[in-house]
Amino acid sequence: MTVVATEKMEKFLSNLVVSTTPSQKEAAENFREMDFPTTRNEYWKYTRLGKITNKQFTNRFDQKKDLDIADAIVSSQYLVVENGSIREDLSHYKTDFKIEFKTDTADSEKYTLDNTHVFTALNKAFYTQVISVSIAPKAIIEEPLQLIFVEQGSGVIANCRVEIEAGKSSQSSLIYTQISDNSVGCFNNSITTIEVDENAHFTLHKLQAGNDTSLSISTEQVVQKANSTFKINTFSFSGLLIRNNVNILVQGENCETYMNGAVITKDKEHIDNHTFVDHQVPNCYSNENYKYVLDGQSTGVFNGRVIVQKDAQVINAYQNNGNILLSEQASINSKPELEIYADDVKCSHGSTTGQLDEDALFYLQARGISKPKARKLLVSAFVGEIIESIDNERLNTLLHVILKKEHNWDF
Amino acid sequence: MSKTLLDIKNLHAEIADEGKAILKGLNLTVKAGEIHAIMGPNGAGKSTLASVISGKDGYEITAGSVDMDGINLLELDPDERAKEGLFLAFQYPVEIPGVSNINFLRTALNEIKEYRKETPITAKDFMAMVREKSKLVELDAKLASRSVNEGFSGGEKKRNEIFQMAMLEPKVAILDETDSGLDIDALRIVAAGVNKLKNENNAIILITHYQRLLDYIIPDFVHVLADGKIVKTGDKSLALELEEKGYDWLTEAKTV
Numbered sequence: 152m153t154v155v156a157t158e159k160m161e162k163f164l165s166n167l168v169v170s171t172t173p174s175q176k177e178a179a180e181n182f183r184e185m186d187f188p189t190t191r192n193e194y195w196k197y198t199r200l201g202k203i204t205n206k207q208f209t210n211r212f213d214q215k216k217d218l219d220i221a222d223a224i225v226s227s228q229y230l231v232v233e234n235g236s237i238r239e240d241l242s243h244y245k246t247d248f249k250i251e252f253k254t255d256t257a258d259s260e261k262y263t264l265d266n267t268h269v270f271t272a273l274n275k276a277f278y279t280q281v282i283s284v285s286i287a288p289k290a291i292i293e294e295p296l297q298l299i300f301v302e303q304g305s306g307v308i309a310n311c312r313v314e315i316e317a318g319k320s321s322q323s324s325l326i327y328t329q330i331s332d333n334s335v336g337c338f339n340n341s342i343t344t345i346e347v348d349e350n351a352h353f354t355l356h357k358l359q360a361g362n363d364t365s366l367s368i369s370t371e372q373v374v375q376k377a378n379s380t381f382k383i384n385t386f387s388f389s390g391l392l393i394r395n396n397v398n399i400l401v402q403g404e405n406c407e408t409y410m411n412g413a414v415i416t417k418d419k420e421h422i423d424n425h426t427f428v429d430h431q432v433p434n435c436y437s438n439e440n441y442k443y444v445l446d447g448q449s450t451g452v453f454n455g456r457v458i459v460q461k462d463a464q465v466i467n468a469y470q471n472n473g474n475i476l477l478s479e480q481a482s483i484n485s486k487p488e489l490e491i492y493a494d495d496v497k498c499s500h501g502s503t504t505g506q507l508d509e510d511a512l513f514y515l516q517a518r519g520i521s522k523p524k525a526r527k528l529l530v531s532a533f534v535g536e537i538i539e540s541i542d543n544e545r546l547n548t549l550l551h552v553i554l555k556k557e558h559n560w561d562f
Numbered sequence: 563m564s565k566t567l568l569d570i571k572n573l574h575a576e577i578a579d580e581g582k583a584i585l586k587g588l589n590l591t592v593k594a595g596e597i598h599a600i601m602g603p604n605g606a607g608k609s610t611l612a613s614v615i616s617g618k619d620g621y622e623i624t625a626g627s628v629d630m631d632g633i634n635l636l637e638l639d640p641d642e643r644a645k646e647g648l649f650l651a652f653q654y655p656v657e658i659p660g661v662s663n664i665n666f667l668r669t670a671l672n673e674i675k676e677y678r679k680e681t682p683i684t685a686k687d688f689m690a691m692v693r694e695k696s697k698l699v700e701l702d703a704k705l706a707s708r709s710v711n712e713g714f715s716g717g718e719k720k721r722n723e724i725f726q727m728a729m730l731e732p733k734v735a736i737l738d739e740t741d742s743g744l745d746i747d748a749l750r751i752v753a754a755g756v757n758k759l760k761n762e763n764n765a766i767i768l769i770t771h772y773q774r775l776l777d778y779i780i781p782d783f784v785h786v787l788a789d790g791k792i793v794k795t796g797d798k799s800l801a802l803e804l805e806e807k808g809y810d811w812l813t814e815a816k817t818v
Contacts, residue, residue, distance in 0.1 A: 532660025
């Protein structure tokens with residue numbers, strides 16, 4: 152029996168060319184039978200998806216000979232991905248990381264990816280290649296691998312798929328840089344799976360700096376083995392609609408998990424971070440700190456969920472979300488969710504939202520600092536702890552360059 | 563005759579939201595090289611006077627004028643007043659986590675220099691200046707690199723105010739209850755710093771409850787502020803008289 156696809160899904164698919172690979176054809180059929188979530192769905196309560204779901208994106212585009220990436224390069228090894236397709240001719244990497252481009256992603260099941268998630272199904276149906284990055288056991292790699300995701304053209308969808316395996320006792324980091332080269336209304340729908348093996352240290356930096364028409368939904372699905380450390384730093388500085396889902400399954404004992412985020416908005420931007428840490432075993436530590444500075448008529452969403460399972464004793468889980476609203480029209484929905492089923496745990500969460508401290512502003516002004524500059528000083532102090540915690544100097548510089556370009560901030 | 567640095571005429575001010583009059587026709591003239599002390603009972607309007615002169619939001623000036631060295635301060639934003647050479651040492655210095663004392667002061671100093679069309683200070687000269695001026699109030703150089711006032715003791719906060727005054731070299735400095743919360747040793751250090759900063763080209767206004775500070779910083783004039791006006795002016799002996807007799811004899815005399 153075939154299920155009749157809804158008109159909405161048909162319309163969404165109308166400009167998309169389906170691959171001939173059987174698994175992708177099947178995924179496309181699955182997608183056709185699904186429906187987009189509405190705000191009645193708790194997971195999407197504060198994010199309306201109309202800007203994406205009412206469009207017809209295309210997955211055909213003319214490759215650009217050169218892409219405007221020079222300013223975004225912060226590592227000597229980088230991979231350039233144009234609208235979801237790898238551009239080996241523009242990339243530059245050594246062999247520290249084992250990099251493969253695959254056409255199929257058969258082993259994704261072990262990450263318990265939620266296949267009913269409509270954007271997961273969309274990605275599975277339309278990704279062009281799977282970028283597989285593995286770090287050899289015991290490898291210590293100083294220089295990060297940078298993935299530069301460039302969107303270009305009009306209304307193009309990019310379904311990026313990355314699989315990362317950080318081998319036992321390895322230490323390494325990746326930098327994602329989402330940028331635009333004259334794009335209009337492009338949609339980046341990406342999935343990254345990360346396995347951090349025993350005693351490995353792995354860091355992912357994500358810089359989201361498309362333009363004010365960029366649409367982005369991305370999911371990082373992480374599994375941590377015993378004694379491992381995983382860090383993710385997310386910088387969302389530009390985009391019309393951004394939704395990040397970070398799901399971390401802590402399977403082994405003695406793990407450390409760090410999630411930091413800095414969100415700076417203007418105009419009508421909407422930026423949503425959903426994080427989920429599942430503490431399944433005892434003796435682990437997680438720490439989360441997300442800061443938002445919202446201007447114009449922009450909206451922010453923060454949802455931080457932590458589960459401490461029944462037998463996961465001696466868990467320390469800390470969560471903080473701070474928000475500054477620079478204009479009266481800006482707003483934030485902040486929701487911490489702690490579900491604790493064990494009895495010997497230390498968990499805390501805090502959420503603060505406010506305007507800039509008027510007394511501090513006056514104090515700075517009374518010393519001769521103009522009001523706009525004083526505001527910048529206070530804002531930079533607020534998000535500074537997230538940005539300055541990045542020990543990669545080139546990335547740190549790039550963050551400042553983009554803040555200056557997008558928000559005219561020089562701090 | 564030395565020139566007038568601050569000229570306040572018939573100043574009337576009220577709290578903007580409440581329409582409650584606080585200053586009711588205040589007159590004060592301060593000349594270069596002078597130290598003035600303003601004393602008075604709680605609620606007389608001493609801190610309001612400091613706030614109004616420095617341009618804090620929340621007050622409405624209903625009449626009168628405040629000129630500094632010939633410039634109408636009331637038309638200027640708070641930062642422009644500072645750039646013209648006004649300094650307020652806060653009664654309660656604000657803690658600003660994440661902004662380093664150094665970064666903040668260098669930003670302030672260079673903005674002031676830009677306003678005055680002077681060349682900006684180099685990093686090297688700035689650091690030398692920090693070292694020199696922090697000695698003036700025996701401020702630990704380590705505090706200079708910490709966040710503004712964060713985790714400072716009460717005494718350190720007040721010394722930090724005087725350190726900032728030393729760095730910015732104002733024409734007119736208003737010290738709002740700088741002595742409050744200071745033990746005698748800290749008071750001596752702060753007073754010695756202020757005395758070293760005073761010269762024939764600047765002026766200092768001390769707002770205080772207590773005569774104690776005036777043993778260390780000798781004022782040329784002592785004014786009593788009561789019910790929004792200066793009700794009596796004298797020399798330093800007036801402070802001693804106030805210490806002994808309180809303020810009632812002045813405020814009562816007024817109502818007779």
